[in-house]
Amino acid sequence: MKKTNKQHSHKVSKKDEAQLRLIAFRSAKVKNYIYSNFGSVNGLQFLKYPKEIRNSWVKSKFAENFGLQARQWKAAFDEAFSNIKTNWALTHNEVKLFLGRNDFTEDETYYVNYLFKAYPILHKVLTYQEYEINPKFDHVDQIKMNRLI
Numbered sequence: 001m002k003k004t005n006k007q008h009s010h011k012v013s014k015k016d017e018a019q020l021r022l023i024a025f026r027s028a029k030v031k032n033y034i035y036s037n038f039g040s041v042n043g044l045q046f047l048k049y050p051k052e053i054r055n056s057w058v059k060s061k062f063a064e065n066f067g068l069q070a071r072q073w074k075a076a077f078d079e080a081f082s083n084i085k086t087n088w089a090l091t092h093n094e095v096k097l098f099l100g101r102n103d104f105t106e107d108e109t110y111y112v113n114y115l116f117k118a119y120p121i122l123h124k125v126l127t128y129q130e131y132e133i134n135p136k137f138d139h140v141d142q143i144k145m146n147r148l149i
Contacts, residue, residue, distance in 0.1 A: 003083075026068050027076040033066075034080035043084065044123035050081040092116040111137050 012020070038046055038053075046053060054077055057063040063073050095116070099109045114134070115122045124131040 023068065023072060026066050027072060030063075030066050030068070030073050030076035031080040034077060035084070038081070039084050039087075041123065041126045044088075044119045044126070047081070047085060047088070047119045050078070054078075088116070088119075107137070 037043060054074065057077075058070075063070070066073050068076075092113075095112060096109075099112060104112075114137070115125060121131050123129075
C-alpha cells in the first residue's frame, strides 16, 4: 500500500530538503520492515502486542539500525501497525458481507466474528495449526467453518 503525505512549507534550503528526504526514506524503511514481517498471516499473532515489540526494539537497540530519532521511528512503527490492523478490519468487513449473503447460522457468524477479534487464534486457523476451541462454540460445525476460512 502506498500513502502520500504532503506537507507545505515556506522556502526550504537544499540542505534542509535533503535532510527531510533522508528522514522520509528512513521512515519508509521502518514501515517496509513492519509490513514485510507483520503484514501477512504470520504476523497476525503479533497484532495484539505492538507495544511489546516496540519496547523490545528499544531494549535491544534494534531501532538504531534505521538511523532515526526515537519519535520518528516510533511514529512510522505505529502508522504501519495501524495500517495492518485497518487492512484486517476491512477483510473482516468483507467476510461479514459474505456471511450475510449466505446461509450461515447466527452461531456460525458469531464464531467467525470471534476469530477476527482473537488474532492469535485466527493465525492458527489460517495456518492449519491446532487450537483450542472455546467451549461456547462446541456445537458449531467446525468442518464447515474451517472451509469458510
